[in-house]
Amino acid sequence: MKKQKVMSKVFVNKILAGTATGVIIGLIPNAVLVGVLKYLSQYRLATTIGQSAIIFQIATPLIIGALIALQFEFSPMNLMVVAGASFVGSGVVKFTPDLGENGLYVGAGTGDIINTMITASLAVLLILFVGDRFGSVAIVLTPIVVGVGAGTIGFYLYPYVTAITSTIGKIINNFTTLQPLLMSILIACSFAFLIISPISTVAIGAAIQLNGISAGAAAMGVAATTIVLVVNSWKVNRSGITIAIALGAMKMMMPNLFRKPIILVPCIVTAVICSVPVALLSISGTPGSAGFGLVGLVGPLASLDAGLNIGWDLICWLVIPVAVALLSQIIFEKGLKLYNREDVFKFLG
Known part of the structure; x- marks a missing residue:
């Protein structure tokens, strides 16, 4: 047995x-x-x-x-x-x-x-x-x-x-009926998880036609996970792995998710904090940008097109996620000792 x-x-x-x-x-x-x-x-x-x-x-x-x-x-x-x-x-x-x-x-x-x-x-x-x-x-x-x-x-x-x-899409679509801050948090967290699961964030974003702030929150969730993976991968994986993640290969961490689900903790926490400016500044996107995040700069460019100025765009899409990812790394790994970076973020593929 x-x-x-x-x-x-x-x-x-x-x-x-x-x-x-x-x-x-x-x-x-x-x-x-x-x-x-x-x-x-x-x-x-x-x-x-x-x-x-x-x-x-x-x-x-x-x-x-x-x-x-x-x-x-x-x-x-x-x-x-x-x-x-x-x-x-x-x-x-x-x-x-x-x-x-x-x-x-x-x-x-x-x-x-x-x-x-x-x-x-x-x-x-x-x-x-x-x-x-x-x-x-x-x-x-x-x-x-x-x-x-x-x-x-x-x-x-x-x-x-x-x-x-389809069912996951319908659940996420229900979040769009909530008040902006709660909606942004729930959608960002959902997409932060989905981007390292076998489920396509792009397909869900297009299927339920996320738009406006809901699309911005979805893209921010993807961006948050991307930054967390890059920050934590930098010293534990070969540079090629980290660069691939930064360019859009977040799903390569699927084996890590299934074997070390603790990887979601910093991703979700970062997504929660990064989603707050989405609601406060009405950071928007389109159904096409919802599942991409930072990949090809699709998320940041979509929010620029929606009227966000370039200064806030850089702060919300890069400065805040990097700062929160670094802080969460210190808190969860060194402070609370929830995991060891080498154990959780080492590419298992």
Whole structure:
């Protein structure tokens, strides 16, 4: 029983590690380029680069599936079968019968990361179960049985799994009916947690059409977690890891969240304090900026466009989060000794 528990833990950790790295690779290019390229939209090359980054982002489930399979040291064929199944089950490409004469397959976003993980897990388990049973016809049967099979199961699970995101979105949407300060705190805390979970903050922000102060609070929650992770990662991870987080790869800390949930304490506290200026200064955003935070400077630029002056913009988006993150580090790690930075913020992927 104990051995089975250990094996289950190792299995989950490998799924999380592959997902965390895959999310970084898939999302970073568009996250970094989107803020810069929008100012160069008059140039054809800039537009093409932006389109290429979006298409690359659509391949995120494929990348996640491949990296999960790599965690299990699968052969090249089995690796790509898991990748293909993950792509199908993610829902990133959907058949739209109303487009064209006979319908079209349309790709958008990154798909549902949770369903990608579930589908990849099913594909991995099927490959481990099948082993060498297919013999010389493995090249034919493995893609059909495992790739299409697991992908189809993921396809049918997709509506039920995405209902989780929908339910969370509805709960957060209820916060928008509260008075501004309480609303800002609750929304900021929600997004501070979601940005290091498998759930997409961008998808939720767009799905419930957060706007105005509610969108500003959502983006501030993401920004708060980003700053906390950067501040605490600086001396415990390689510089590349910290830079990746700063550029938008907060989800790479998913394994840390599942294994060391204490990581949420400084994130939530920082989000609470940083959300206060959002309500007091009416820091606003759009449905498109709600899930990005500091990534590509989307959050700060959206609040500038909404009328916040550049001085307050710098103070609210950078000075206050950095100061609170540093202070929370001193209080929680050195004062209250709730955790050790090396233990909690060391990248586990």
